[in-house]
Amino acid sequence: MSSLNNIGVLIFVNRAVNSMSGQAGPDLRSGLFYFGLIICSYIVSAYFQRYMVDLTNEITYGVEMSVIEKVRAAPYEAFEKLGYEKIYSAISDARVLSRMPTVFINLVNAFVTLVCTLIYLLYTSLQSGVALFCMMVLLLAIYVYRDRKIAKDLEKVRDLQDVYYSYLRELLHGFRQIRISAKRSDTLFTRFIYNNRGKSKSLNVKASRSYAVNELSGVYSWYVLLGIIIFVLPALLKLNAMQVTGFITAVLFMISPLSQIIIFLPSYTMFRIALDRINKIDSLLHVDNATRPFNPPVRQFESIRFENIVYAYDPTVTRSFQLDIKELVIRKEELLFIIGGNGSGKTTFINLLTGLYKPQQGKVFIDDHEVAWEDYCHFVNNMAVVFTNQYLFKENYDEHDLSSANALLEELTTRFNLQGLLKPDFVKGTLNTDLSRGQQKRLALLLAMLEDTPLIVLDEWAAEQDTVNKQLFYTEWLEMIRKMGKAVVVVSHDEEYYQCADRVMKFRSGNIINEWQNNKVAT
């Protein structure tokens, strides 16, 4: 609508110029139409701007949410392979896409104006219109060809950005180690970070310069074209003064839409790169709808049994590590210890037990009923887990009651020697997590207990505890947890406490090589 209005304005301007050159004086009716068109164009454009603002925000929100939702529903293995860097990049790519509607609508607007102006030119003089059209297509073709070459450099810049994020991650996560070693710091910064940024800078400079030259060439070739129309075409095609005036006005009118098209190409390249990358993440995070997190009611169990389970990190590589379990049973209210040397497969098994890894073969039974893997993935909501490198959330996502009215919280705070350390903030509903590693693990255990699940899984929980807390853990706390009606699976390297378990399973090279029951005196 707006573009058609603009064309109307062009026609009226030309008619007014022609009528004035014919000494007829200003045409009042055309004047009225002209102002009518301007008002109409303004109203349509204002409405459209509002629509664009809404659409742009809707797209930013939509794409960002879709990436986040994908991450939420992604299987852990896919997430592990992808890494944080690509996810951060995808979220920033989502922002790039938000500019897409504005740029595309401007393009459509420019295109409609251009086509209408061309029709008008063809109507004024067929031969000159055709000549102009051919020249314009040629100019655009050269411009597009050059733009393609620049786009390749921009793609390299985006790849360098991914690698840069991975170095930043090393810097932020390993800040302490980097801070205390000048050599490490120098190598990271000079050989990796500066090098990466330097390459990215020069590619960016090259691409931006080429874009600038390309844009300038586009605009200036148009001026050359204008010169040809004014100085060459009238003589060549024998145009009269009125036709030349109409032509010049129309060509001047085309400058703005043409520059819109020229500006569009770099934006289009950026959108395409962003979209490609988001699509790549999309396919890598292939959401398994069946294993989407959902919160089923707590379900007690008598036993969980794994049968003939096989899991390989990379099944295509014959010599890669493989977990191969003939049978493993976890019983209700039982203290089961998983032991074995480094790399024997204990954590891999915990990841299977907690539904994070999907076995390539095998069956899972709950209370002697075979369950599909998808159902098992929902069943894992019945487990509270403390991983070796457990992350303590700042927010109370489990919505635990952190007030002094929570008797279990009070009791466990005292038991786990955390008095005075948790400093609950009742307004924000949070606990203090600025604790030592050992204290953090005790807090993680406390929170796992508050989850009120029939099974607790603790992967090398005691590794960071001092001797007093470690002894209390093995000799008193585990027993207390069991008496609360929970089964506990403990991954442990603490040989001196193996007798505290009801049952012990020993792993070696991905297999269970030994299993025994301890004869504990009932208390």
Ligand SMILES: Nc1ncnc2c1ncn2[C@@H]1O[C@H](COP(=O)(O)OP(=O)(O)OP(=O)(O)O)[C@@H](O)[C@H]1O
């Ligand atoms: N993400 C991974 N990709 C490929 N291989 C892995 C991965 N994680 C672990 N492995 C391999 O799997 C094997 C078992 O590792 P796992 O972490 O289960 O051992 P673990 O018994 O828990 O050892 P530790 O006592 O040192 O914690 C190791 O040989 C390891 O190299």
